[in-house]
Amino acid sequence: xxxxxxLLLGFISIVLINNLVFTKFLGTCPYLGVSGRLDMAFxxxxxxxxxxxxxxxxxxxIDHLVLIKLHLEITRYVCYIIVIAGAVQLVExxxxxxxxxxxxxxxxxxxxxxxxxxxxxxxxxxxLWGIDNIVEAVVLSMGSGxxxxxxxxxxAGIRENLVFAEAPKALQGAPITLITAGILxxxxxxxxxxxx
Numbered sequence: 730x731x732x733x734x735x736l737l738l739g740f741i742s743i744v745l746i747n748n749l750v751f752t753k754f755l756g757t758c759p760y761l762g763v764s765g766r767l768d769m770a771f772x773x774x775x776x777x778x779x780x781x782x783x784x785x786x787x788x789x790x791i792d793h794l795v796l797i798k799l800h801l802e803i804t805r806y807v808c809y810i811i812v813i814a815g816a817v818q819l820v821e822x823x824x825x826x827x828x829x830x831x832x833x834x835x836x837x838x839x840x841x842x843x844x845x846x847x848x849x850x851x852x853x854x855x856x857l858w859g860i861d862n863i864v865e866a867v868v869l870s871m872g873s874g875x876x877x878x879x880x881x882x883x884x885a886g887i888r889e890n891l892v893f894a895e896a897p898k899a900l901q902g903a904p905i906t907l908i909t910a911g912i913l914x915x916x917x918x919x920x921x922x923x924x925x
Contacts, residue, residue, distance in 0.1 A: 736868045742924045743872035749847050750880040751917040756847035760881050761906060763838050770885035772831045773838065774878025776820045778871065781848045783816040784809070785870025788852040789863060809852045810843075817843045847877050883913065 749755045756777070763773045788809050796802050821839055824832040832839065842848070851873045860866045887909055896905050 736865060738924050739865060740868050740872040743869050744876040744879065746920040746924055748876040748880060748917060749850060749873050750877055751914045753850065755850045756845050756877055759838055759841065759845060760884060761910065764881050764884040764888055767882060767885040767889055769834055770881040771878065773835065774881050776839070777842060777845060777847060777877050778874030779820055780813065780816045780842055781851050781874040782867065782871045784813045784848050785851055785855060786867050787812045789855055789860065789866040792856060805856070809849060813848050814843050847873060884910065
């Protein structure tokens with residue numbers, strides 16, 4: 730299999746089939762917390778995509794060019810958190826300067842991107858999966874961010890329409906959101922096994 734096909738299959742796999750939100754249940758805090766409106770969900774998805782791509786690239790480089798060569802693999806978590814926090818600060822400064830309404834609407838969820846498990850999980854998965862190619866690391870990192878964006882936007886679209894649905898009083902609010910998240914996860918489980 731040639732390189733392009735391998736990268737394309739890896740990208741499709743991480744976006745649809747092995748989506749980190751639906752298969753590993755990573756990133757559920759912003760997935761449920763920021764998915765109330767589609768515009769906010771899309772903005773959060775773009776921010777997470779940027780951060781996870783930058784973090785995946787930088788942590789792969791730090792891991793393979795520094796930590797493994799110096800036998801300092803034990804410091805991976807500290808290095809990964811520092812890189813992720815730096816990338817989130819860049820996003821926060823950019824949004825505050827150029828998109829103040831979006832920055833204000835995110836509230837506490839923007840700094841919480843630092844602790845979004847999709848980002849740290851992807852950095853760790855790149856190591857766990859034995860990715861030894863920087864292009865593959867970037868493609869998988871970007872794909873995980875796009876998969877997160879897709880998941881949060883689908884959830885936001887459904888939640889915006891749930892306002893018009895006549896749900897029983899006991900299910901309104903958080904219960905119907907959790908039921909919807911479960912049904913979405915079951916729907917995406919239908920893709921499992923398509924690409925290995």
